[in-house]
Amino acid sequence: MNNERILNLAIRYGFLVLLAGIVMYFSLAAEGFASPRSAVFVLQSVAITGILALGVTSTLVVDGFDLSIGSVATSSLMLSAYSMVILEYSALVTVLLCLTMGALVGLVNGLLIVKMRVPDLLATLGMMFLLIGLQRIPTQGNSIATGMRLPDGSIAEGTFAAEFLWIGRHRFDMFIEKLFPMPVVVFLLVAVAVWLFLGFTRHGRLMYAIGSNQRAAELVGTNVSRYKVLAYMISGVLASVGGILLAARLGRGDIASGNNLLLDSVAAALIGFAVLGAARPNAFGTAIGALFVGILLQGLTMMNAPYYTQDFVKGAVLVAALVFTFYLSSRRSSAGRH
């Protein structure tokens, strides 16, 4: 009995305690870690990954998976650069274009899975390859930058609009001047929105029901196909938001950036399973999961750990979180979570 209570407490709060412990350790060990600037730096480093991870979370909720988010984000990055530098569209049109692209990719993913009955991993894997190729075709494999030379010999005349760059680079004043960057604001807004949607609306509840027993959800009159497509569209749109933020921060359409986005965001979503012993995808956990990785990397960097240890650390955290989720939870008697 007593053992069981300890186990339950460990499952519920273990990961948060671990997070607090890490923060304390770095605060003592690394000078300057416990400062507003450092905290904001962590947030900024996880903002884009976090937004993508929230998208993956919505597909995980319906027992799906979206492997195409990384390539949707980089496509959105290239598309925004192409739209402004070469097509000379305004910032607003560019943003709308990217969001539409994300929604469309999500729609196609969803339809492939729901109508064509392609397994989710395969459908989104195919989409990933397709997009990685597609985003390079218009520029013949080159990055897009202001004033670049076009294939026909002319010089591109468009520039990144100031409003567009504002999305990625603006910093709000908070305690200290120019502290809080715009991408972090977007991340927090998206996190709250996804958290509310999945946790507190009937649509979210039905999506969890689909993820837990699709047949049963269908037999109570849920439109399973529509919710699944919706999940992939949310994922696509959020990935394109991530791409927009990345483009606005970089100020160029760099084909090499965004390589790590897929793995990092999937890791964050899976680490999120362990937070508060949820043992299932959830927005709050995903956001904490993203933060966890960010804090760990920031701390290690400030303690001069070499950059190439980063992936190893992320992997170790992920494995630990998965053990938390699956091994410990299976030992607990199965209780309702909603």
Add this chain to the structure above:
Amino acid sequence: MSQTICEVRGVEKSFGSNRVLRGIDLAMRAGEVTVLMGANGAGKSTLVKVLCGVHSADKGELALAGNPYTPVDAADAISQGVVTVHQSIDDGVIPDLDVATNLMLDKLTAPGAGLFVNDRKLRAEARKVAEAMGLTMNVRQLVSELDVADRQMIAIARALARSPKLLILDEPTSSLSATEAERLFALIDRLRSAGVAILYISHRMSDIRRIADRIVSMRDGSISGLFDTQPLDYEGAVTSMLGHAMTDVDITPATNSAPILCLKAIKLREDSPPIDLVANDGEVIAVTGLLGSGKSQLAEVIFGLSRPIAGKMELDGGSYQPANAKSAVSAGVFMSPKDRASNAVIPDFDIANNMTLPFLGSFSRYYKLSDQKQRRASEEMIGSIGIVCQSNRDGIGTLSGGNQQKVMIARWLLKPGRVLLLDEPFQGVDIGARRDIGRHIRATAKGRATIVFVAEIDEALEIADRIIVLNEAAIAGEHINQNIDLAKLVAEVSGPSRSPALAG
């Protein structure tokens, strides 16, 4: 009297607290087809699994040809001469391999089999086996290209290549057409005369009439009837399988009231006669029949999960053609499906969320779900239908089968509907919960039509105002639930004697 091949003495088997076999005594003799009948959950499959080495008995003993028989696993059972052809054909064959390999699979797994496969030799041997069975197909053909009957034949041919002493056939005709089934029966006739003991599990009266030498009925884990005097008493066998000890529930059938749901000339199968049925306000109808009689099919048609071959439905006088579950629910037609674990329970959710799932919209304000409303509504249902739990926050998995089923049914009582369909609502439900559910269904019956689909006659008698018997997708009889002529009812369930029916 021919020689006894296999003998089962006092076999018991429990899974947890669930006593599935409660002391089975059975002897199977050479050259005799023993038909084993039993409703779902009677323990047939468990008995078969004990015989073919998948489970070991907790108590009792098995003997084969006079020697003690204790198979350690399925392979051991086969090597000792007890061969089983399972109901699901795909367990018996490997579709991506050719016929020859399928027929010779055992040679490949036998101890001492060589590392390399000699295809030519393999095919030659396979041809011999196929010929002995009267199979004419090319042994190089892939099994996936064959039709169901041929696949079944291959599974059986492989079983016979091992020259079994006891052959167990588990519902072998469930996916065969009449002519295909006749091929199987001819084969069984040959095996019988060759002195093989055969245990044949089936619900189909037409099959049973064709091949049975004796019938054994099972019910609730024990043998409830043994029939071996010619002519066989088929109705007696069905009665002892379904059982209908009079129940202590007192029902005064509802008198005529306004019709709610009308089925007009609904045809469930190409070759079946049309079904007409009117369900009235406040009435509880039980549709009963054996497995494969079309009960579940009828439920699916009414709930919009499948379309009838012909005919139409009317709800409150208007046309009713549900395209799917969603449109059925929005028309006020609710269904609690059979097999709650796979069709109804959301294992991740607690009681309140499982219960309120169909009507989440009415527990929301604007876009936000009201946790409080959900909990209040489910608390009320927990009280009125009598769910035993600590609170509505308990995980659904912590409840017993009966209480889970109460939650699944309570789901559809939260909002007034026009038609309530309950498909096998008493599956895996203990007697106490069964009474609770029945009482509650009857108490709330006013204002809707209720149709309950049950295989057990007992359950029908307990809950219904009117009982409709289905046989081979046709209405075989209709009874007002008062002073019912049980013999007639049972006769209708087991159906008239007729030639092998088409596969269903």
